[in-house]
Every structure is written in structure tokens, then in C-alpha cells.
Amino acid sequence: MKNNQNAYTLDLVMLPNDKLEEYNKFLEQYGNVPDKYILREMYRVKGTVSQEVLSQHIKNLDALSTMEGFVTDDHKQRIEMVKNILTAETRISRPSQQAEVETQFWGGSSLLLWFLTLAAIWRRPFFF
Template sequence: MRRSFSNNVPRMINGFVLTNEQMKEFDVFMQKYGNQPDRVIFREIQRAKNNVSDEVLQQHITNLDHLSQMGGFVTAANKERIAAVRRVLISRNPSFNKKINNQSTVESQYVSGTSLLLWFLILAAIW
């Protein structure tokens, strides 16, 4: 699926939680992956998810669940893509109904390194 850089939903979502430096990383990432085929994006999601903790992975899944409920921002097609990404994320470990134990650790891991890359890949897969 070709992605349109004129679609600002990922930028808007990231703008709520990321610093200016992280947004610059997002721009570099979108230049690299923004127009890659779905198979490349999903392969990268599969690879990246194996390099984050279960707690961080759970946070991404929880955020996808919340994202899928955002009326006005998420179309039916986006919801289908969210479900597909969620299936890829859950495929690592089916027991993702557990609670996150150490929220501050998860928050610090969530916006750095591989976790940030995984979030960018997730958004690229959806939009």
C-alpha cells in the first residue's frame, strides 16, 4: 500500500507524546519506510517486536486498542489494519492480558530505541 505523506494522522498522534528530536527521527523513518510495501513494514514489525519487553509490547497493543476506538480519525480500513498489526504483535505471546507492572519503566522504554521504531512501524502499517 502506498502511503501518502499528506496524511498527517501519524504526525498528529506522535506530536502528543514525542519530543522535537523524536519527531525528527520520525521524519527520517518515514523517508525510509513511508513508501515501502506492506510486506516490508510487517516484516520489520515482526523483527522489532522481538526486541522490546513484554511490558512495552503490551503498551503498544493497548495504544492500538485505544486508537481503534477514536471516532473521526480512524476509518473502517484503518481499523482492519489495526487488527492486522495487533495480530502480528500478539503472535509473540498469547498471554497479553496481564497488567503492566512498572509503569515508569515502561514509559521510559516506550519512547526510545527499538520501541520507538516499533511504534513508527505500527503507524506506517496503519496509514
């Protein structure tokens, strides 16, 4: 999949069909922002999901990194960078009145975090 500026490529194997509309909305909001913004947003959003959801994202990244012919060495480096962000200590404290931490993989903040993760790995062009 590509946005109008051909900034993203995405193999549909990474995203269920029922989430494509949400992904298109994501592209509208994040398609033209700098890479540094994507990475900062990942760091912010990861603080809103449960540890179990973070673990699932990391397991999925580990599985993606083993796909021969699909994932290049460059992708593997980006996957490691994203995993470092997901496992880094979050310094943002949650306010006591914040809503419940997201615990489902395919919804809310968790889905946004997965979209950000895919953008950080497969976005074109990719700049640090």
C-alpha cells in the first residue's frame, strides 16, 4: 500500500482487511510528518498500553524479522531500533485519572502503536 506521496509501502500480510480503513486514517494524520515525530509518538503511545500488549508487539517484530526474502538487513536494523523504543523505560508518568491502560492488541492505542511501528520500519524514504 502506498499513500499519495508514495511514502509508505505495506504488505497486506501485516494487517487484517478490517483494519485497512483505520490504516488509511492513520496515513492521513501521520503520512507527512518527520520520522523523528513518528518515533516520539511511538514512545508516547507505548506508555498507554499494557505490558502484555508491548510484549505481543515485540513478539510480532521478532517473527517479522525472521521472514526471509521479505525483510532486508535494513529492515532488521529498523526492527531492532523499534524494539529498543518499545522496551525503553518510559519516563512519562500516568496521571491517576487516566483511563484504563489499553489491553487489546487490535484496538485504540495498541493499534496506533502497531501502525507507528510499521511506519518506522517500512516508511519510504526513511531518515533518522
